Amino acid sequence: MLQRLFKFKGGVKPQTNKTQSVGLPIAVAPLPTRLIVPLHQSIGGTPDPLVAPGERVLKGQKIGGADGWISSAVHAPTSGTVLAVEERVAPHPSGLPTLSVIIEPDGRDEWITRTPVDYKALAPETVREMLRDAGVVGLGGAVFPSHAKLSASKTVPMEELVINGAECEPYITCDDLLMRERAEDVVRGVGLFRDLLRPKRVLIGIEDNKPEAVAAMKRAVQALGEDFAVIAVPTRYPAGGAKQLIRVLTGKEVPAAKRSTELGVQCFNVATAYTAWRAVAHGEPVISRIVTLTGNVAQPRNWEVLIGTPLAEFVALGQPKADTDGYLMGGPMMGFEMPSPDAPLVKATNCIIAGSPTLFPPKAPEMPCIRCGECAKACPHELQPFELYWFARAKNFGKTQEYSIFDCIECGCCSYVCPSRIPLVQYFRFAKSEIWAREREKNAADTAKARFEFRNLRDEREKAEKAERLAKAAAAKAAEKKAEPAPAAPAADAGIGAPAAADGGAPAAAPLDAEAVKKATIAAAIERARQQREAVQPKNTDRLTPAQQKEIAEIEARRAPLQAEQPERSAPPATDAAQEQQNQ
Amino acid sequence: MMDFTTPPYLLKTASVQRVMLQVLAALLPGIAAYIWLIGPIVLVQLAIATLAALAAEAAMLKLRDKPLGLFLGDGSAVVTAWLIALTFPPLAPWWLLVVGVLFAIVVAKHLYGGLGQNPFNPAMIAFAVCIVSFPALMSQWPALGLKTSFGEQIDIVFGLAARVDAMTGATPLDAIKTALKLGEGAVDVPALLANQDIFGNFAGRGWEWVAAGYLIGGLWLWKRGIVSWHAPLGFIGGITLLAGALWLWNPAQFAGPLFHLFSGGAMLGAFFIVTDPVSGCTTPKGKFVFGFAAGLLAYVIRVFGGYPDGVAFAVLLVNICVPLIDMYTQPPIFGMKNEK
Amino acid sequence: MTHYLFIVIGAVLVNNVVLVKILGLCPFMGVSRKLETAFGMGAATTFVLTVATGASYVIDHYLLMPFGLEYLRTLSFIVTIAAIVQLTEMVIQKTSPVLHQVLGIYLPLITTNCAVLGVPLLNVANKHDFIDSLLFGAGSAVGFSLVLVLFAGMRERIEGADVPLHFKGTAIAMITAGLMSLAFMGFAGLDKYQ
């Protein structure tokens, strides 16, 4: 069978530096002394913690439940005791903390009861839920929850399922080794995806600099009697980008505004297929992954590491050389420097590169852009990076959007070729996050405006209603003529102001004459009656979104114990404080 | 410490300086032919321009508080200086060159923020400013076949000897234009050209060899990938189209495309001026449109307008249109090709 | 025929009302910050200028000249133009809200555009007949719009440039306008070739 290959424009060919780490087979990393498992390890909602400090957990026990459909569960990587559920520095370029579960392993590595299932007997919906609860996410680096990608579009027939084994970033070899050593499970996982999506063809794309992996995958496909096409694609960064690989294998171009299923194609990483298979057929959730440890280390190789292993403990396995001055997570094109040696390895960590001044020499100073257009030639999405740069630098974000900044996949090709050594990607990320922030502000302003206008409307209505009520009351008590309805606002003020003043000792400015006092008492009485009516009914709870209602419910829940304890004013127990922190 | 903020951590070894050096190298064949035609005074002019450019650049960098070493070494000022020296008449007084260079570097380049930010081609600004301000000096080209020694040339350039009208004369382009304007259509261009011709066959007086030198350098640049084919081809196409049409219509009155391509600043313009990435268009289609429009305008101005050559004005006029051309020639991006 | 062609080319390029005659600089500097607004201003000016040249011609020839009141020319032109602009705005606002959305805020600005007064006066000075006047007016207006739009495009780009602090904003825009004017000098002599 001859597969026609397509080309994508742009791309670069940096030194691959892959041979260093493929010499040794995958090794299982020893149990670390402590595991730090961030709860937010996928795109989408942050899972809620399901364990409390002091609790004993088993290997594979769910410690964070998926929050919504686009979210994915998190599990204890080994058995042990939960030391804390708190904010710890995240493997994120910001170096900011994220809510994590800290587990002290007990060394017994005791599994939960694993229940392998025959997925063919189950409804596809159930399988997707299983995958979500097993924490299966895209392991290529994007960590998008896989179950959410496993539904075909209702209108477009699913034509191709693309399996991404290209691994185009320099230095990274974890998928290569996985395909070499565990090809059959990968292929079975692909079979699982195929059964869920029912595409016409399955194409497994592997860059042609990995002949061993191609051979192993071909053998496995044959051994399992599948009809998947294993295709060697030309080595050119970023051929392993999902959109680029889809383009190369199928000729389809997925625009930024569309999902690939709308074009009848879907793409998964080989490691994702592997973990999906382990989850379904062996009942093992995603608690470990294969990570390449390479760069400036004495022993570069691939390790199967538990999620949550701190960076420092992991890199010690490779014996970093003396002049190592930092660690990159991911490849040298798109990766970032780990903010701290305490930051844990997560599902997105495919590679750790020890850096040194000789390996990544400091950059020559940035020069002005001369608009030479090299970046436009290298851009795989055919953007005009120099124009984007020009406007991003001037903070003209509207223009950057006109030049399709959100089509940028931040692959780094433009920065790689730039003769002026401009950190282009950095400018684009800056512009993107500014635009997002603005979007958030705009949404907040719109909500605020809508609520403000609604409130004004309601105030007017209430005022009208109150006036009507008072008029009626006045008519009924026609005898007491002098009790003219007082204006609503001061009455309310007086009614509540008095007890408040008595309570809190605030200055009660009440130099009222007898007439006013009388009026105030009447108003207060009316107010009291109204309050009694409304006492149990919280205000302003109409027109809330479910999220807001949830927030309110949380607040009420928090308030209940407080209210009970208020007379004593005792400090809430420590667990409560922790709980509170989590809720925020 | 590694550079935390700026992935990718791998970079190709390319630099602005290298680009500029290659442009300078590509000018050498043309310069060699020019020296053969005019004499070593060309080198003196190049040196004057270079020195003035570097001094102006250094002063501006100093004023703007930018690192001297980094920017002086980038070579962009030298490229501008050489282009100015090669477009000005070779016997122009030294101060004329200096004025042009100063205007180019200070006003056209640094007031806009220096390297990479200037919307106009600095060298062409220099030419336009000088030809508007000193039309006589800028139109005096070495006279036909009159051999002057290097010493005499030096004396003229540095104002030690009086400018002798006999030593300077009109270029072939000028001659044709003058004849055209005076003769009211009754000129015989082929005869005129035949009379003018000393070394060359089609563009007069050996200027064609200089142009051929630029052509060779330009092709080399194209082969190196420094310039794309779009702008030069557009420029040559623009001139050829208009010149060819008029020549076919009335060969007695209008010179042919070959003459126009190999005279004046056409070849220099095609490969070294309309290809300037900073002030030119950047999209492939835009580059072609840019070159084509510049070619048409250059022809119109040099044949019908009031100045001896139209390349400088044509380039400046199209420079004005660059943002709009770029805007309307944006290539479709990945995934959007069928959505037009 | 060539006569009309040269009038138009002359008005658009060779004697460009902004860059060569240096008229109408206020809107040229003021409304050129964004391309969008430049298009709007260009369209509005083209409309008003063409109408204004026609109207001024009529007033000049049938009202002022018969009574020998040429000395009132400037005054009456100004009044006429102001009235036309106001009237146009009101009519457009009522009849075509969409067009008003586009031209709306520029129309009042045109009153102060000296090109609108300058062009009718130039018509008188050049002894243009009615057709010539209209063509010259339309040509000047197109020339104005053309350079306005081009200038706006350049300004949008220059805004992103690392211009030295003291030249930021209007200063560098003025320099740019000057250099554009220099480039337009290249057209000099084109209208003489007939």
Add this chain to the structure above:
Amino acid sequence: MLTAILIMALGAVVLGAALGYASIKFKVEGDPLVDKIDAILPQTQCGQCGYPGCKPYAEAISKGEADINLCPPGGMEGVQRLADLLGREAKPLDAEEKPKQVAVIDEQTCIGCTLCIQACPVDAIVGAAKQMHTIVESLCTGCELCVPPCPVECIRMEAIAENIDNWKWKYPVIEIKPLRQAA
């Protein structure tokens, strides 16, 4: 002389009549500019500009009664965008710029007086009389209007802290400057 006066008078009368007629005939209500200005304002409804809400301020700007630099929550960027919209020069903000804030009620101190609920322009405070109130953080615009009415001073403003979700990539400032203090 007389003809001149007559002609000019005639012109004035004709044009004046035409304009007067048009202004009646072609009268249009409403001002689309107000909505455009309102869209730029941050809708905190805080009244720091001296107008009771964002819309009144927008109207005042549109009429030319108010300056464009009176909105502290909108910050310098808001001023810039207003300047762009209205074709005016941007001015420095008429107050100091503060980081984004939210109000926080100290639940231990709150006495449940509902005064803050009435003050909140966007209904971001929940609670009932004699019960503690809480601010719904996601709705709070940080307008500070609830702070002064509180009789027990239990409301304070807190700056929104940076977290992974709202963290922004920084502007890549690599200043090219001579290293003067190198030695």
